[in-house]
Amino acid sequence: MKFILPIILAIATVVLIGVAFVASGTVVGKTVGIEAGSAMYGLTPKASTPDQALTNLLVDVKRRNWDQAYGEISNPQVATKQSFIQAWTGSYGSLRTFSALESFEVRPMHITNDAAQMRVRLRWTTPIGPLEDVRDFHLAKVGDIWKTVWSKTDVPNVPSQIIPVTYLRWDLVSAAGDDEWGAKNIDAPHVRIISMNPLDFAEGAVVLGEVVNEDTIPAFVNVTATLVDASGNAIDEETSFDKIDHILLPKQVTPYRIDFPKVNLKNVKNVRMNVKATLVPASADPVIGVMNQKVDPDYQGKSVLRGDLLNESGQTVNIPHVIASLYDNNGKVIWVADGYVEHSLLPQTAAPFEIEIPKNMVPKVSNFHVVVNQYSMGRN
Amino acid sequence: MRRLYLNSANGFLAACLVAALAASCSAQNITVPISAVAGEPASIAITGSGKATLYILGPGISTKQEVNLGEDLKLRGDALRNAGDYHIIACSDSCHSATFYVSAAKPASLTFLVHPSRVPVAQQDAVSGVAFPFDQFHNLVFTPQTINFQLSAGNASLLNRSVNTQAGVAWFRTSSGKSAGALQVVASLNDFNARRVVQQVASDPCNLRITGQRNAQGILVQTEPVHDCSGNPVPDGTIVSFTATAASGKSTVDAPIKKGVARAQMAASGSAVISGASGVVMGNEVRVGGQP
Numbered sequence: 001m002k003f004i005l006p007i008i009l010a011i012a013t014v015v016l017i018g019v020a021f022v023a024s025g026t027v028v029g030k031t032v033g034i035e036a037g038s039a040m041y042g043l044t045p046k047a048s049t050p051d052q053a054l055t056n057l058l059v060d061v062k063r064r065n066w067d068q069a070y071g072e073i074s075n076p077q078v079a080t081k082q083s084f085i086q087a088w089t090g091s092y093g094s095l096r097t098f099s100a101l102e103s104f105e106v107r108p109m110h111i112t113n114d115a116a117q118m119r120v121r122l123r124w125t126t127p128i129g130p131l132e133d134v135r136d137f138h139l140a141k142v143g144d145i146w147k148t149v150w151s152k153t154d155v156p157n158v159p160s161q162i163i164p165v166t167y168l169r170w171d172l173v174s175a176a177g178d179d180e181w182g183a184k185n186i187d188a189p190h191v192r193i194i195s196m197n198p199l200d201f202a203e204g205a206v207v208l209g210e211v212v213n214e215d216t217i218p219a220f221v222n223v224t225a226t227l228v229d230a231s232g233n234a235i236d237e238e239t240s241f242d243k244i245d246h247i248l249l250p251k252q253v254t255p256y257r258i259d260f261p262k263v264n265l266k267n268v269k270n271v272r273m274n275v276k277a278t279l280v281p282a283s284a285d286p287v288i289g290v291m292n293q294k295v296d297p298d299y300q301g302k303s304v305l306r307g308d309l310l311n312e313s314g315q316t317v318n319i320p321h322v323i324a325s326l327y328d329n330n331g332k333v334i335w336v337a338d339g340y341v342e343h344s345l346l347p348q349t350a351a352p353f354e355i356e357i358p359k360n361m362v363p364k365v366s367n368f369h370v371v372v373n374q375y376s377m378g379r380n
Numbered sequence: 381m382r383r384l385y386l387n388s389a390n391g392f393l394a395a396c397l398v399a400a401l402a403a404s405c406s407a408q409n410i411t412v413p414i415s416a417v418a419g420e421p422a423s424i425a426i427t428g429s430g431k432a433t434l435y436i437l438g439p440g441i442s443t444k445q446e447v448n449l450g451e452d453l454k455l456r457g458d459a460l461r462n463a464g465d466y467h468i469i470a471c472s473d474s475c476h477s478a479t480f481y482v483s484a485a486k487p488a489s490l491t492f493l494v495h496p497s498r499v500p501v502a503q504q505d506a507v508s509g510v511a512f513p514f515d516q517f518h519n520l521v522f523t524p525q526t527i528n529f530q531l532s533a534g535n536a537s538l539l540n541r542s543v544n545t546q547a548g549v550a551w552f553r554t555s556s557g558k559s560a561g562a563l564q565v566v567a568s569l570n571d572f573n574a575r576r577v578v579q580q581v582a583s584d585p586c587n588l589r590i591t592g593q594r595n596a597q598g599i600l601v602q603t604e605p606v607h608d609c610s611g612n613p614v615p616d617g618t619i620v621s622f623t624a625t626a627a628s629g630k631s632t633v634d635a636p637i638k639k640g641v642a643r644a645q646m647a648a649s650g651s652a653v654i655s656g657a658s659g660v661v662m663g664n665e666v667r668v669g670g671q672p
Contacts, residue, residue, distance in 0.1 A: 166638045168617045187497045194660070212659055216498065216581040216615045249636060251585075251659035252619040284617045284636035291647040294629035307629060312645055350647070370632060 044068065050116035050139040053146035054106055058120065061088050062101045074140050074147035087153045093318035093377050094344035099126040114141040119299075128242070128340055134299050156349040163314030163347060168284035170218055189219030191248065191277040195333050198271050201358075204261040207271055208336040210325055210369075211256055213248035218282035221248050221275060225258045228270040235268060236260050243338055245323060245373040247282050254371055255325035257336035286313030288320065288372040291350065295365065298354060303362045305337065306354035309345055309372060317345040321373040322353050329366040345374075410468055412480035418463045418517050419485050424453045426470050438466035438482070463519035484519035490527070492567040492574035499556045499563075500583040501610050507531070507578055508553040511567040513545060520548040528568040533557050533580065556580050560612040582612040588663030590622070590656040592646075599624060599668050601654050602643040613640050618658060626652035 044060075047053035053072065060069035070081045079087070090096025102125045109117040116139040124131045138149040172186070196209040207225040223244060227235040238258050245254035293307035309320055320341040328334045339355040357365065411425040426432065428449035436443045436455075439462040447453055449472060460466070463484045469477045494509040509529060513521040527550040531539035538557055543550040550567075556578075557563065563578040586609035592601040601622050606614040620642035624631040626649075633644035646654065648668075656663035 168636060168638060170617070187495075214659065216618065218617070249634075250615065250618040251661075252634060253621070253659070284638070287633065287635055287644070289631065289633035289644060289646065291631040292629040293631065307631075308647070310633075310645070310647060312633070368630075371634065 047072070047145045047147065050111055050118060050146045051106055051108065053139055054118050054120065054137055054148055057148050058101070058104045058106070058122075062104075064089075072147060073150040074142050075150055078152040079150055083153070083155060084150065086155065090343065091155070092316050092344035092346065094342060095126055095128070095131075095319045095340050096124075096342045099124040099131070099342070102130070109136065115139070116146070126340075131340070131342070133342075136299075156346045156351075158346045158349060165285060165314050170282055172279060172281065186279065189213060189215040189217050189248075189277045189279055191215070191219050191221050191275055193223070193273055193275055194253070196271070196273055197333055198265060198268070199334075200265040204259060205263045205265045205268065206257060206259055207273075208255070208257040208325075209333050210253055211244070211248070211275060212253045213250055213277070216250050218250070218280060219248045219277040220246055220280040221254070221277050222246065223256045223258065224274045224276070225260075226272040226274070227260060227263060227268045228272060229267055230269040232269075236263055242321070243323065243336060245371050247280065248277075249282065249284060252371075253369070255323050255333065255336040255369070257338075286311055286315050286317055286347075286374065286376070288312065288317065288345065288374065290322070290370040290372060293368065293370055295357065295362070295368075298356075303357045303359070304354040305357055305368060305370070306352065307370070308350040308352050309341065310350045311345040311347055314347045315376065316347060317374045318377050319375040320345050320351070320353070321375070322355055322370060323373060324355055324368050324370045326357065326361060326365045327367040327369070328364045331367075334364055335361045410470055410476050410478040412466075412468060412478045414480075416460060416466075416480055416482040417485050418482050418515060418519050419457045419461055421457045422455045422460060422480075422482075424455060424468060426450070426453065426476070428472065430472055432470045432472035435469040435471075436466060437469070438462065439464035441466075461517040463515075463517075483523070484521045485515035485517065487513035487521050487525055487569055487572065488516035489514045489518075490567055490569050490572045490574045492565075492576060494565050494576040494578060496578065498579045498581055501556055501560055501580050501608065501612055502558055502583065503556045505553050506556045507563070507565070508551065509565055509567065509576070510549060510551040511545075511569070511574070512549060513569055521545070522548045525550070525569055530564075530566045530568070532564045532566075533559060533561055538563070558610050560615075582614045583608040583610065585614050585618075585658045585661050585663075588620070588656055588658055588661055590620075590654065590663050590666060592654045592666045592668045594668055595645075597645055598647040598649070599645070599652060599654065600643070601646055601656075601666075603637070603641055603656060603663070605640040606637055606642065606658070614658070616640070618642075620656055620658045620663075622646065622654060622656050624648050624652040624654045626650050 044056050045052055047056055057069055057072045066085050070084050103123045105121040107119045109119050118137045120135050122133040139146050140149050191211055191213050194210050194212050199206045211221055213219045223240040226237040229235050238260055240256040240258050243257035248254055289310040289312055291308045291310050295303055295305050298304045305324055311317055323338040325333050326335040337355045341353050343351055345351050409427040413422040416422045426449050430449055432447055432449050434445050434447045460482050463482050465479055465481055467479050491512045499506045511527045513525050515521055525545045526542050528542045529552045539554050541552055557580055560580050560582045563580050565576045567574045585606050589604045590601055592599050603620055616637050618637045619634050622633045622644045624646040631646050635642045635644040651669045653665055653667050655665045
């Protein structure tokens, strides 16, 4: 009699584990997140369907179980294990090297008896916040299991070379010796807000526009906006944070955008703008060109501004950050969009970028101006 | 030069103390210096006999000591370093007070403020300077002094003007020169000089002109040497934005001027229209044909 309860509990445990193996993470038509994989390390479900095969691969990628993940592709001859890993983990200090796959969502696009095309929405955690990536995968049936057909990725390979650069920098000389009054004054750089446009947007108010450095020295710029109500009280104050190219070289123009979540523009009577500029040491390199810019629909039918970043300098740009002003046909800035490029930009190479344009802005966009902010290790 | 100087809380408290003590005392005669100078000794004579308690209240100083009435009291120079009003109160059977003013000593230094530190060339009334003479104890010298302002760029003298101080201040205002470079600004008073440097910089680019030619990588576009309207080369590092509009889309490069010229490589295979701009200044447009 005393063994009945332990036996019942043991049976129930086994049953529940079995149910978990069969049913976890699968909802009708799609597989969601890490739960779609094996519940326990070392116990990978058999890839009897394309969905399961791709899920197995992504779970192993998430766990950085590279040996197993590499074994789940059908064509290892197109990529070495090292290049396969690098395709997921990034290289050269790019944003991807600081990212981790958090979850994914698999949707079938087309499936036949021996081939399948799947679309995956990958969600990454990164130092600049969560990022989403949509990728298509092809799968093939090999024997009685499915495997992912790995697409060879072209990793930029820059040949050894010497690139002469006329290096420009600005030094600040401070008077030494006594603290004589008036002997150490150096004016802050002169910067000016050349446009400002407050907008109501999805979940709040937005203040956006452009700033120019009118001086002959570099400036570190930050824009602050204060929303004021009808009685003169400040409703909220925010800064441009990363929606601006902070370091402006002489005569350079940058877009800025300041978000005020949960603020309705109807309650705002006035907007106080404050641009702060400080003198900083800066370099005129690297020069990054923005080529072939155009507005196109993406995978999901959303409008994106896409193009190629071309690093015209001799140094690697680890994390490129693209910021774009969108203008209407009167030349007014109607939106500022930005996006990070996950892959680093090697010298003399190009990398694609795309920035999503809000749906309601698309019909109004007549022109755009793109600037590239950059973070390079050892320089920022 | 004797005057009451009560524009501070300390001065007000001192005046109240003087009034309170004097009101409770019978008359005594105190003779104070008519013109005392900071850092120099002075003497005070108090009539009467016997001993008295002497209070001295001044800018940054307050002392109390026993003195013999009827003798001259010598005040040491280091007790009178700060210019301003000093209050003397002597109390024995009765109290008596007097006030005298210590003026600044002769100028020993010159403080010179010049604004701005950078200025575009050919700007009206863009450069200003203010000079303050101080004595060796850092007292502002109110007695009129003649200060000479000299502005020079290279070997050329742009301004030589003598200005008398008013209430301890002398100033000038002038236009910036026509040539970029360091503007030396010197203020002189007797043997004292204060030197400042104002950087005269080129103004906005003028007649920005670009050229473009096709090469193996696309289109190489560059400016002609960039100058302002006074002919000064625009400083290296100034950004010129090149924009190429072609069938494949729009391409832009923000290129810094280096050695007087901004240069960029644009990726465009077909014919393209290329324009240049620097800040709010627009340049010309060039049309470059497609690859043969």
